[in-house]
Amino acid sequence: MTINSDKLVSTFLKLVQIDAVSLRERPVVDFLRERMDELGLFWIEDDGAVPYGGDAGNLIVQTHPGHEPVLFFCAHTDTVRPTRDLVPRIEDGVIRSSGDTILGADNRAGCAILLTVLEQIAAHPQQYPPAEFIFTFAEELGLYGAAALKPEHLRAREGYVLDSSRPPGQYVAQTPSFAALDIEMIGKPAHAGVEPELGINALNMAVDFLRDFPTGRINDNTVANIGVISGGEASNVVPGTISMKGEIRSFDMQELKQRVRAAADRAAEVAQRHGGSMRFKDKIEFEGFTIDPEEPVCTRLHAAMRALNLEPEPQVYSGGSDANIFNARGRRAINIGIGAKKPHSNEEHIAIADMEIITRLVLELLAGRY
Numbered sequence: 001m002t003i004n005s006d007k008l009v010s011t012f013l014k015l016v017q018i019d020a021v022s023l024r025e026r027p028v029v030d031f032l033r034e035r036m037d038e039l040g041l042f043w044i045e046d047d048g049a050v051p052y053g054g055d056a057g058n059l060i061v062q063t064h065p066g067h068e069p070v071l072f073f074c075a076h077t078d079t080v081r082p083t084r085d086l087v088p089r090i091e092d093g094v095i096r097s098s099g100d101t102i103l104g105a106d107n108r109a110g111c112a113i114l115l116t117v118l119e120q121i122a123a124h125p126q127q128y129p130p131a132e133f134i135f136t137f138a139e140e141l142g143l144y145g146a147a148a149l150k151p152e153h154l155r156a157r158e159g160y161v162l163d164s165s166r167p168p169g170q171y172v173a174q175t176p177s178f179a180a181l182d183i184e185m186i187g188k189p190a191h192a193g194v195e196p197e198l199g200i201n202a203l204n205m206a207v208d209f210l211r212d213f214p215t216g217r218i219n220d221n222t223v224a225n226i227g228v229i230s231g232g233e234a235s236n237v238v239p240g241t242i243s244m245k246g247e248i249r250s251f252d253m254q255e256l257k258q259r260v261r262a263a264a265d266r267a268a269e270v271a272q273r274h275g276g277s278m279r280f281k282d283k284i285e286f287e288g289f290t291i292d293p294e295e296p297v298c299t300r301l302h303a304a305m306r307a308l309n310l311e312p313e314p315q316v317y318s319g320g321s322d323a324n325i326f327n328a329r330g331r332r333a334i335n336i337g338i339g340a341k342k343p344h345s346n347e348e349h350i351a352i353a354d355m356e357i358i359t360r361l362v363l364e365l366l367a368g369r370y
């Protein structure tokens with residue numbers, strides 16, 4: 001299988017020079033829509049971004065409309081920071097920014113690869129099975145687009161997300177579930193020098209709470225952290241409110257829920273004992289998943305990688321991606337490494353060879369008989 005590398009690179013360079021951060025993705029979605037129209041491919045854009053105030057929705061491309069798609073592939077259209085005034089540089093086969101912006105390879109490299117694959121399918125539709133290609137919005141803000149996808153736009157049972165910064169061959173086989181915590185201890189401010197006994201010290205409440213909130217690596221499954229503590233007004237005022245932001249990540253969803261519940265109970269108990277009150281907010285940001293090496297979504301990936309002389313290397317990754325949403329919705333999804341290194345930083349870069357091999361991998365996943 002040969003691919004047009006120059007075209008792949010020029011598509012990527014065009015895509016990264018479109019400035020389109022999360023929820024301001026209209027220009028990049030319009031670019032993709034125009035290319036689909038040129039290729040004669042069927043696409044739908046949903047209205048999933050409307051509740052978020054986004055200017056473009058998920059773009060879903062069906063390669064063989066009217067036929068059940070056997071696989072889906074996904075990339076996201078937003079970048080985490082602007083790429084305005086980006087001047088890409090190519091040196092020794094590696095593409096970088098000139099150092100004052102991100103490159104945007106996360107995830108325009110995924111978009112460029114899928115676009116190149118779609119060009120190939122449009123040219124030889126009979127060589128490929130029906131598939132759906134999903135370009136999601138606002139992944140960087142918290143997987144908004146994937147979460148907003150309607151069931152009729154996610155029909156294939158299995159698929160691959162092209163959004164891991166790992167090198168080709170590596171893929172995310174396991175991620176923890178993630179709960180964000182936002183806790184406020186509410187006491188009562190009073191003049192600390194004149195009548196401290198009239199106050200209820202929210203800082204003492206927070207300290208009491210934290211004494212029984214384990215942090216760091218709790219066991220093989222679970223880590224927890226309180227990362228932000230803020231509050232108080234002045235050195236002569238008994239602190240009236242202290243807020244704490246933290247998180248718990250665990251490979252065991254039951255344990256995660258139990259720990260969140262225990263923290264909420266503890267905060268309530270502390271507040272009551274001090275005569276104050278509290279607000280406890282928790283949110284499961286994403287659900288974890290574990291892909292078994294015997295599952296078809298995994299055996300197919302291994303076979304396709306080996307056909308391209310890539311050694312499959314399953315990875316544990318503590319962050320989330322659109323694959324978390326898809327797996328939570330009963331699909332089997334693997335986030336594969338595309339080699340977009342140092343994402344979100346001005347040092348972000350990607351090797352042209354890595355984009356080429358992942359393009360060939362997607363074509364192999366589709367056309368190979370695994």
Ligand SMILES: [Zn+2]
Pocket residue numbers: 076106107139163
């Ligand atoms: Zn990404």
